[in-house]
Amino acid sequence: MKGLITALQRMSIHDGPGIRTVVFMKGCNMRCKWCHNPETWIREPQLQYIKEKCIHCLSCLHVCPGRVIEEGDGSMMIDREKCTSCGLCSQVCCSGALSMVGREVSPEQLWVEIEQDLPYFGESGGGVTISGGEPLMQAGFVKEFLLICKRNGLHTAIETNASFPWKIIEELIPYTDLWVCDFKLSDDKKHREWTGIGNVVILNNLKKLAGRGAALCVRTPVIPGVNDNEDEIKAICSLLQPVRDKLTYTLLGFHTLGFGKYESLGMDNVLKDKEPLSAERLEELKKITWINC
Ligand code: SF4
């Protein structure tokens, strides 16, 4: 069994307890307009072009079998509609401007890469966090990998949008020490408008996870002009109220750190002109309700 991942992020301190290694899975069923990991959306390898690294040697142009690369004004132009993601251009690009995002690994191969971080996990109480993208799109692979982690005594966490059938989530409970789930908007229609899918299944799954006694951290990313108002945060808290004693809840401030990736992947970013949420506004919103972490 193989899984498709985009990257490993080592020494993370924001994705669960202690020092962690985060595994980013490739493929997501949501299309949150504020996403800062758009390279994880499509469940197949993708060509990335960082124009600032390009030295205009034109090697890529000559190897592309479909001739879909042209020299543009100051950067190379890739016809994304016709690019087959064969990766040949990235193999001849010595500056690193072109690269393929996404590689296949088996659970065992991934474990060999994770194993070298064991000294950090042990001392800090950390472990492995599976993120993405959406890990549950590759639930079989994730289960096999978490099984190896648990056999080796590691703390495990999954960051998921929890929008999948309960059966898929339930199967992973024995191997998952912490569930980290976003709940983004209280209104189903608005949730669909901003993320591509509704929130009814998500809310039900969060309640079921809490009911099963799973360690659960729910977060709301606060996006200016979307959900950065008192009424919306109160409405979300009200929906989570029945299980508030069984989860931790917090807000995350919107930032634009990953926005350069959209251009490098040839993708549109509808929020490209949006300013980050200020730290002051985030703290104001945190004070209005029962946020507990
Ligand atoms: S990935 Fe292949 S098809 Fe796409 S631009 Fe590069 S060489 Fe051409």
Ligand code: SF4
């Ligand atoms: S091979 Fe790389 S450095 Fe050379 S022109 Fe193409 S993208 Fe630029």
